[in-house]
Amino acid sequence: MQQTFRLVIDCPDQVGLVAAVSQFLASHNATIVEASHHTDLQTGRFFMRHEIRADSLPLSLEAFRSVFRPLAEQYQMNWRLTDSHQKQKVALLASHESHCLIDLLHRWHTNELYCDIPCIIANHPHMQQFADWYNVPFHWVDFQALGKDKAFEEVQTLLQHYQADLTVLARFMQILPNQLCAALRGKAINIHHSFLPSFAGAKPYQQAYDRGVKLIGATCHYVTSDLDEGPIIEQEVMRISHSDTAADMVRKGKNCEKQALANGVRYHLEDRVIIHHNKTVVFA
Numbered sequence: 001m002q003q004t005f006r007l008v009i010d011c012p013d014q015v016g017l018v019a020a021v022s023q024f025l026a027s028h029n030a031t032i033v034e035a036s037h038h039t040d041l042q043t044g045r046f047f048m049r050h051e052i053r054a055d056s057l058p059l060s061l062e063a064f065r066s067v068f069r070p071l072a073e074q075y076q077m078n079w080r081l082t083d084s085h086q087k088q089k090v091a092l093l094a095s096h097e098s099h100c101l102i103d104l105l106h107r108w109h110t111n112e113l114y115c116d117i118p119c120i121i122a123n124h125p126h127m128q129q130f131a132d133w134y135n136v137p138f139h140w141v142d143f144q145a146l147g148k149d150k151a152f153e154e155v156q157t158l159l160q161h162y163q164a165d166l167t168v169l170a171r172f173m174q175i176l177p178n179q180l181c182a183a184l185r186g187k188a189i190n191i192h193h194s195f196l197p198s199f200a201g202a203k204p205y206q207q208a209y210d211r212g213v214k215l216i217g218a219t220c221h222y223v224t225s226d227l228d229e230g231p232i233i234e235q236e237v238m239r240i241s242h243s244d245t246a247a248d249m250v251r252k253g254k255n256c257e258k259q260a261l262a263n264g265v266r267y268h269l270e271d272r273v274i275i276h277h278n279k280t281v282v283f284a
């Protein structure tokens with residue numbers, strides 16, 4: 001895979017931003033392989049993502065950061081510059097549903113997801129068999145024996161031990177405490193099994209069945225202390241009908257969950273997501 005640097009920016013919108021960044025890149029001989037930008041006219045916020053061939057730059061990543069910094073300060077940019085070859089460490093959290101966990105493990109195992117998976121942390125022991133098959137360290141944190149507070153202390157200790165860059169809740173069915181949400185801000189992703197904002201919280205398919213919906217879906221979002229209200233990264237929907245039971249929805253909905261989560265994780269790993277307030281811009 002061609003090594004690229006990803007330059008991701010958000011800042012107050014003003015005329016000349018695209019020209020200024022383009023001119024800067026051209027002046028450093030940068031070969032741009034992908035360029036996206038968006039202006040939110042309601043908030044006056046500008047968003048931009050450039051992917052640049054690393055071998056076209058006469059600079060290291062750190063040197064590039066140093067020479068870009070004055071331009072960033074001039075335009076009050078929030079910005080980051082990342083290396084596509086830098087594998088992020090993705091910790092997976094699981095409970096007793098296996099489909100999203102196994103889907104991510106398979107995509108990682110077949111090099112579809114470019115990352116490392118240093119550990120799986122679960123509040124039930126059932127997923128050990130899948131961790132063993134994929135040769136990933138597995139940690140059962142016994143929430144019942146430890147109680148939530150001690151259990152989440154153990155979870156956080158494990159995440160720090162493995163130096164996780166991203167934590168993915170693969171149908172993890174415990175509500176993270178506010179302190180952990182703050183520590184993982186912008187670096188924890190959940191898959192909620194409904195088309196949010198409909199049916200947040202527990203048992204969304206039963207809620208959907210009781211409501212008589214004609215579409216079910218799944219929502220991949222960042223984790224915040226407001227349950228299932230974090231910035232949405234990706235969503236999938238599918239049609240269902242009056243003949244579908246709640247169990248049919250659970251079965252059919254798994255495809256939406258797997259696809260939404262896999263896409264959302266990949267967009268994050270490829271630095272395609274910019275969070276602004278409680279929304280995202282995704283340069284997919």
Ligand SMILES: Nc1nc2c(c(=O)[nH]1)N[C@@H](CN(C=O)c1ccc(C(=O)N[C@@H](CCC(=O)O)C(=O)O)cc1)CN2
Nearest residue numbers: 173174175176190191192193201202223224225227228
């Ligand atoms: N702080 C946050 N934690 C979690 C979020 C979030 O957005 N913010 N998303 C949930 C996922 N989720 C639905 O997608 C969800 C999980 C669990 C519950 C819940 O009521 N859990 C009970 C325990 C249930 C059990 O023991 O099986 C609880 O934690 O008391 C609701 C929604 C993941 N965490």
